[in-house]
Amino acid sequence: MLTALLFVTLTAVQSPDSAEALAARVEIVRTEYGIPHILADDLKAMGFGLGYVQSEDFGASIATGLIERRGTYARYTGAGALDDDFVARELHARAVRTFSRLDPRAQAVYAGFAEGVNQYVRLHREEFPEWMPADFTGVDALARDVQTWSRADAARFVRSHEAAQEGRTPNPSPEELLEAEAFVLDGSNAWAVDGSRTESGNAILLRNPHLSWATDAPLLTRPSGSTYYEAHVRVPGVLEFYGDFRIGTAFGIIGGFNARLGWATTNNYPRYSQVYALEAHPTLPDHAVLDGRPLPLEERRRTADYRAEDGSVATETRSTWWTEHGPVIHRDADRVFVLKDPRDGEFRRGEQFLRMMAATSLDEWLEVMRMRAHPSSNFTYADADGNIAHYYNARLPLLPHAATGDTAAIATRTSDIWSELVPWDDLPLYLNPPGGYVQQANDTPDFTNLNVPLDRDTVAANLPEPRLRLRSQLSLELIGGTDRVALEALNRKKHTARMPMAERVMDDLLRLLRAARSDGGDDVSQAVEILDAWDRTASAESRGGVLFKEWALHYLDAPEANGLWAEPWDLTRPTETPRGIGNEAWAILAMDSAFAGLRADGIEPDAAWGDVHRVIRGDVDEPASGCEPTLGCFRALSFRDTEDGRREANRGDAWVLWVEFADDRPHGRTVLSYGQTAREESPHYDEQAGMFARGELK
Incomplete structure (x- = not known):
């Protein structure tokens, strides 16, 4: 018996998939600022190292994220997690079915990542609740990259x-309000x-993505999904x-560079899903009618366990109903409504990013991009051969009918329902355009380069309909032109604190305030004095922006x-409009509200902008320069109120990556506002925050 046990133990140690064997095949060196x-x-050993170092820096949140993706978080924490668990169980089931279909190289990274997390759990049990397992698999890691409807x-x-x-008129749900806020505040440059x-x-x-800094999230215990x-x-x-x-995650949404090329992602906002209205069968329950024949609806029952009080x-068991075209999202006496989403079930995002990381030329990179396994981002590209490019990447359905927005398209035949994606070549690609630049700040691809208008035909x-908001207009002004600049000068442009909304309305606002001064009292007179002297920026030392922002938000x-x-x-006139104040009476009332709010x-x-915004x-x-994208700042920062009445940056500009592709090797410069770890006792917790505030790079 002892001999058999010893044999099993030695076999496990010698297995190429064991934690010990993987650890022996990877070396991790942390340099200044804690970068691994x-x-x-x-x-597989690379994935192992990545899972382990993320756990070192973010503790139990990495393993907890894998528990969540298994759909078993409620088992340990209670019924409050059931909604998320039911969705996660659907995604995990798809990960089980599709893992073997991944490129073996992607399988290896996912499996290694999971084992790296397992090993950290085994070696640091004191950091984890007793219930935390150490048996995660590549399937669990893949489930974080499986997409759904x-x-x-x-x-x-x-x-x-x-x-x-x-x-x-429908009232927006809390989720819709959050989604609308994210559309305004999140994104990237x-x-x-x-x-x-x-x-x-x-x-x-x-590469300059803008997402939540997760300052309110317990990042040592729960993952946020938005941090880099x-x-x-x-x-x-x-x-x-x-x-x-x-x-x-082993992958997530990746940007960066290798020796030959690099890319950045920016959110795109097309309408992916399409709802179809099918006739409900007049006599057969749980059937619709399509092509003149009964179409059965399939009930899918799923059970999740949870910790009771x-x-x-x-x-608890819940049911969803499905057709071969997608989930049934609503029924009434006459209709069955089915949603079809081209993202549903896509599982190859990590595989695509892995292939992009290994690509060595523009042609190879573009060929990988044809996978479109990650549909929610545009991609901006540069390489050592001097190429630049921008691709509007999306898994758009090729609709056999006009888009219907929040209403349903009538489907009586299968041919009424989309079945293919818009061809890759029918999505906008800018390759080495005249003027020598491409830019994206989360608006439509019509204005990626002003020298090449997009031919919508x-x-x-x-x-999406053409759109160019103030931040994008400032981006074009900053990057356009004919001047030749160094990376340091480009970084100064990127960190400009100009506030385009102020530039567009200030003449009108001052005119209105001066006209109202005789009736408006001391506040109006003070507003004229402050705003007339203001430089129209959100620079830390600037005075006037605090009042203008408060007015603008009202x-x-x-x-x-x-x-x-x-x-x-x-x-x-896409780069000259909007401008001027259209509701003059409301503008005066908003100034009254601004003074009341500041008091x-x-x-x-x-007050100086940086005395308030930190x-x-x-x-x-430290004082922060930059403002909300609503006001047009390219250095897009959003803030939350602090207990002492100041504003603390908590969203937007955080991760800045520059890379210059020199002949010998690429030269990168970066800064990450919230640093390399969530462990407050680590010097790497806050050492980049001051650099970020000052616009410096490491």
Whole structure:
């Protein structure tokens, strides 16, 4: 018996998949600022190292994220997690079915990542609750990259449909309000310039995503999904890549560079899902009618267990109904409503990013992009051969009918329902355009380069309508032109604190305030004095921006949003509009509200921007330049109120990556506002926060 046990133990140690064997095939060196450099013999060992170092820096949150993706979090924490668990169990089941279909190289990274997390749990049991397992698999890691149909689109349709049936306007749900806020506040900036625009003659790439900093999240216990992890990975003869991974994932949404090329991602916002209205069968229950024949609806029942309040284990079973075309999201007496989403079931996102990381040329990279396994991002590109590019990446359905928005398309035949994607070549691709630049700041691809207007007749018909908001307009002004600049000068441009909304309305606002001064009292007179002297920026030392921002947020919160601009945005003058104040009476009322709001918070209306707006992390408490994208700042920062009446940056600009592709090797510069770890006792917790506040790079 002892001999048999010894044999089993030795076999486990010698297994190439054991934690000990994987650890022996990877070397991890942390350099200044705690950045991990992972040198591995193979991709599984690379994944092992990545899972382990993320756990070192973010504790139990990495393993907890894998528990969540199994759909078993409620088992340990209670019924409050059941909604998420039911969705996660659907995704995990798909991961089980599809893992073997992945490229073996991607399988290796996922499996290694899971084992790296397992090993950290085994070696640091004191950091974890007793129930935390150490048996995660590559399937669990893959489940974080499996995509699903949009519950938000389904809920929005149902609310809109029911409101229309009742003759009323639908009220947005809390989830829709959060989604709308994210559309305004989240996103990214990306630039690529070719050698004709740089002093060195080399192409330069900027990656600058804007998401939540998760300052309210307990990042040592729960993953946020929106935060970035800086790392350098190398497998000799296979790949070498420097960039960002999403915390808690083997891949997530990745940007960065290898020796030959790099890319940045920016959110795109097309309408992916389409709802179809099918006739309900008049006599057969749980059937629709399609092609003149009964179409059965399939009930899928799923059971999840959860921890009851008395500590016992309870279960709940829920049903969803499906057709071969997608989930049934609503039924009434006459219709069955089915949602079809081209993202549903896509599982190859990590595989695509892995292939992109290993690509060595533009042609190879573009071929990988044809997978479109990650549909929610645009991609901006630069390489060592001097190429720059921007691709509007999306899995758009090729609709056999006009897009219907939040209403349903009638489907009586299978041919009424989309079955293919818009061809890859029908989506906008800008490759080495004149002017030597491409840019993206989360607006439509029409204005990626002003020298090359997008011909809408040559691209997919269901692209979003043209849009160019103030941040994008400033981006074009900053990156356009003919000057040749160095990376340091580009970084100064990127960190400009200009506030375009102020530039567009200030003449009108001052005119209105001066006219109202005789009736408006001391506040109006003070507003004129402060704003007339202000430089129209959100620079830390600037005085006037605090008052203007407070006014602007009240003004933009008008009961009727239409008519706020004297000249609304005009497609024929895309970089000159909107401008001017359209609702003059509301503008005066908004100034009254601005003074009242600042007084309530104990803030002087002429306070320096940086005295109020701060970057606060650990021992760092420094003035911040930059403002909300609503106001047009390219250095897009959003803030939350602090207990002492100040504003703390908590969203937006956080991760800045520059890379210049020189002849010998790429040269990268970065800064990550919230640092490399969530462990407050670590010097790497707050050491980059001050650099970020000052616009410096490491």
